[in-house]
Amino acid sequence: MQVNEYKPLIVAFCCNWCSYAGADLAGNNRLAYPADVKIIRVPCSCRVNPMFILRAFQRGADGVIICGCHPGDCHYTSGNYFTRRRMAALFSMLDFLGIEKERTRVEWVSAAEGAKFAATMNDFVQTVTALGQNKRLEDLRCKK
C-alpha cells in the first residue's frame, strides 16, 4: 500500500538531563521507536527557540516534538515552566495560521522513562504519518 511507504521526518529536541537520558534508556532496553526520529540534544527544553521549530519545518521536518524534564524537575529549576508557556503560545499561533496543530508537541519524559519515550515517539510518528507530508510550513527550495 502507498500509505505505508511514507515515512515522516521527526525532529525531537531533547533536554540533556531527562529526556535525552530517557532516549538512551529506551535504546539500552531495546525498546523500538522509529528511526525517522532525529534527536537534537539541548541543555534544557527552554533552550528551544520558536525559530528552531520553524527552521526544522523549513528544512523538511514533518513534525517537531520537544521533550523535557517533568515540571518541577528541571535541572535549572524553572526552565521547563517557561517552555510550557512559550510552546503553548507558539502552538496556538501555528494553529491560528492554519498549520496542523498535531505536528508539534511537548512531552515530559524523565531519565527513568525509557518506555514512555519510546511510546511517545511511536505515537507521535503515527500521528504525523496520518497527517502526511508537511505542506503548510515547507520551503520548496530545501526539497530539491
Place this chain on the structure above:
Amino acid sequence: MQKITREQLIQKASELLENGTVSAVLGWGIGEFDYDVTPTVFSTVEELKNGFVFNDFCGANFSKYLVKKTDKIEGKILVFLKPCDTYSFNQLLTEHRFDREKVYAVGIPCEGMADIAKVKAISGDGIAAIGSDGDKLVVTTLYADEPVVIAAKDVLAERCINCKSKKHVAYDELMGEEGEVIESNRFDEVARLEAMTADERFAFWQNELSRCIRCNACRDACPACTCEKCVFDNPNSGVENKSPANEFEEKLFHIIRAYHVAGRCTDCGECSRVCPQNIPLHLLNRKFIKDMNDFYGEYQAGAEVGGRAPLVDYTTEDLEPGEVFDRGDNNA
C-alpha cells in the same frame, strides 16, 4: 473630530517651552496635504506656530521616538500622548528603554483617528482639502463638484473602532478629562478566525501574508520592537533573508515578529497602520494577547510600569501546550 484643538496644544507647548520646563516638543508636523503628518521635534514657539498640526490623522505613536530623541536632547522633551500611546510609554519604561526624567508627558484625549484609505474609499481619489465640521469630515476633491461630507465614525482606523482604553496610564499632566478603559470587541475578529476550520484559516493568512513585501515597516514602527540589533538583521542568525522569497519566509517573519513582542505588545495597532499592503498584522498580536488572557489570566501590557509579562513568568499549575486546543479551539 478631536475634542482638543491644535491651538490648545500649541499654547500648552509654548508655555512649557517658555517657562523652561522642556527644551523641545515632539509633535505632529504639517504635511503637503491635510492628512499626511510627520512626527517632528519643535524647539521654538515660532516653529510650533508654523509647523504644528493636530487633526484626525495624527495616528503616529510617539513612544518609540523617545528612545532615540531623549538621547539627543538637553533637558526635557515634551511629548503628547494619546491614551493608547501611554501604554507603549509604560511598556518602554518597564524595559528601561528611555529615561523618564527626560520626558514631560502630556496626556491628550483622543476621539479616534481616521484612516485616509477609508476616507478615499468614500470620497474618491484626488483630495484637495479635508476640513472638519463637528463629528463630520468635509472632503473637497478634484473630481466632485460638491465637498463630500463623511461621518468621522465611518472612517475610523481599525484600531480606533476597537479602542481598548480612553484612559491615560501615564502622564505628567493631563489635558481634558480622564477617560475609562473600554470593554472593546477587539478580540471578535480573532474569535471569528478561530471559529473557522484550519483550512480556512490557512487560506486566509496565505492570502494576507502573500502581499508582504518585507519592508520591515511593521517592525520599525512597533514600540515593542526596540532591540538594538534585530534577529532579522543579523547575518549570523540564518534568517536574515531580506525578502519574502517564498511562502515559508513570509510566515516565518510574521510569526517571529509577533512572537517577539508577545506579552509586551500593548495592542497599539501601529503595525497594521503602517503596513503598505494593509495586512491585518494586529490580528497576530491580538491572538497572542487573547491566548495569554485565556491561559494565564487578564494582562494588559503597559497598564503599569514594571508589570511582569506572561511569557517571562510562570506558575506550577499552568496548562500544558497540548491542552490549549481543548480550550481555545472553535468555542471562543
Place this chain on the structure above:
Amino acid sequence: MNNINDTLIPKIGVITDVRIDTPDIKTFRVVTPDGKKAFDHKPGQCAMLSVPGVGEAMFSITSSPTNEEFMEFSIKKCGCVTDWLHQAEPGQQITIRGPYGKPFPVDDVFAGKDLLFIAGGVGLAPLRSVINYCRHYRDRYGKIDIVYGSRSKDDLLDYKEIIEEWATDDGVNVHLTIDNPQEGWDGHVGFVPTFVKELGFDTNKVAVLCGPPIMIKFTLDGLCEIGFDKTNVYTTLELRMKCGVGKCGRCNVGAKYVCKDGPVFRCDELEELPSEY
C-alpha cells in the same frame, strides 16, 4: 541559456597555495581548475571572491599583472568570508569573478616619473601589485621609494619579499617602520605619517597611498605639508560591494561608484566627493 555570460556568474578558482604572512593575514594563490590565470588584470584592480553559502566579497589583486601564471590575494581575517578563507587548505575551490574597477594609471601618468609608495598594514596588498609591475618594467619609471609601516615586525606583510627583492633592487629605496619598539627590530619606530614627514621627499613625484582611513588622512596632510600637490597623490578606497559593476547601488561616494569609478582615486578628485567613505 548557458551561452550568455553574465558578470554575476563567477568562474571556479582553486586555491593552490596559502602563505601565512602575519598572524591575521594570509596570502592565497588562485588559478582556474585547469591551472591557468582566471583573467588578466591591471595593477590596482579587484576581484570578487566567494565561498558558496558564506558570501562574496571584493578583494584587491595582490599579484602583479606581469605574473602570467596565477593571481594572489593577501587577505586579512576580519569577517565571515575572510574567516572561512583563513581556514581553507590548498586544493579548496572558491569562485572568482572580475576584474573590477579602474586601475592605477601606470602606463600614462606614472610613466617616466619618480614614484613614492606609502602603505600601512594590509594596505600594502593593493600596492604590491603596482610595485611589482613597476619593478618589472623598471626602465619606464624613475626612482622608487617605498614607505611601509605596521603595528609590529610580525605584522609586516611580505616581509621576506620586501627585504630580499625590493630592497636589493637598484633605484628602489625601502623605508620600514613599526608603531612601537620591539625586540629584534633596529629599524624605525613610529607612525607612517610622521615617518613620511621625517623622510621629507622631494615633491616632483607621484605618491600612492593605501592603508587604514586614519593613516590615509594624516599622511595626505603630511604630504601636503611637505609640498606635494594633491593631483600627484593617488589612493584606493574600499566600501561594501555586492555586484562589482555599479548596479547594486551601495558603494557610491557621491555620484562615483567605488567598484566602477574606483577603487583608485586621485586625491584631488576625492576631495570633490562628499566625505562619506
Place this chain on the structure above:
Amino acid sequence: MRKCSLDKINLLFKEIAKNAELYLPQDQTDGSATYKKWEEGSVWSNVLNTVRSPKDFFFPQTEDLMAFKTEGKNIEVIDTRKALDDFVIFGVRACDVKSFDILDRVFLSEPVDSFYALRRSHGVIISLACGKPSETCFCKTFGINPAEPTGDISAWKNDTDIFFEANTQKGKDLLEKLIDLTEECDDTAVVEQKAKIDAIMNKLPLKDLKTDAFGGGKTAELFNAPEWDELSGACLGCGTCTFVCPTCQCYDIKDFNTGNGVIRFRCWDSCMYSDFTKMAHGNNRLTQKERFRQRFMHKLVYYPENNDGLFSCVGCGRCLVKCPISMNIVKVMKKIGGKKR
C-alpha cells in the same frame, strides 16, 4: 489608431492571453490592486495605480541567480536561468513606463545584466493614460505627461471605449493580432481625453513642484545642507519607500543554503537599512540621516549626474501614500530646494 468597446474588453484580454501571459491590475481583498495574471473571470481594477510598481516584471523582488553544488573541496556552478515566455503588461501608467527607462540605464549599461535584459526583451508594455490623477501625483515635475504614455502600445480610455496606438514593432505585432476585436478610428475621442487630463493636471496640488535646485553637479551644494537633520528626524529606517518605488534598483546578493546545495539569489535591498553599507570593519553611513540623504541625493543628484540629467524619480506618488511617517521626496524637494544657498 484602433479602438475597442469596453464591453468587449474581456474578449480582448482573452485574445492577448492566447499568445502570451497577460498581467493587469486586479483588486485585492484589502482594497488595493496589484498586477496579477489574467485568467478567465479576472476583473480589471479601476484603481489609479498598483501598490507594487511594475518593476517587479523586469526586476523581481527575489530571483535566483545560480546554484552551487559543493563536494569536498570542489564547487560546481549551476546556471539556473530558464527560457522565458513572452508576456504582456496591461495598464501601465505613464510614470511607471518612464521608470523602465530609468532602470534600463542601470541594468542595460555595460556590463548588461542578462537577467534583466532577458525579461525586458520578452515583455510587451501596454500603457494607459491617467483619467483621474491623484493629489499625490507629480509626474509633470519630471517631464512626464500622463496623457501621452509611452510603451509598446499607448492606450486611452473614455467612458465607452479604449483606444490603442502602437509605438514599436512589438506593439504593432500585438495590435495586428487583435485586429478582429478592434476597429480603426480617428483620434477625436483621444484628443478630447487628453484635453481633460491636461485640465486636471493644472489643478493638482503638486503641479508647481520644480527640480531646478537639483541635478548633476549639485553634490557639494546639497550634501551638507542643514535640513537633512530635520527631514530625516522621524525616519523609521524601514524599506517601504524603496520597495514601492518604481525606480529604486539597489539589490543584495545572498546565498541560501538549502541543505543540499547553495542557491545564490538576488533580492531588493534598501539604502534605508542599517546594514546596507555595513562591512566587516565598519559602516560609512552610521546614522539614519546619512541613509536618508543617500536615497534622495541618489535620485536627485547622483543619478542625473551619471545619466545626462535624467532624474531617478517619476512622480508616481507611491512613497507619498505609503510612508508610515509621511516623509517623502516632495517634502525633501521643497525643503532643500526652496532654500537659497
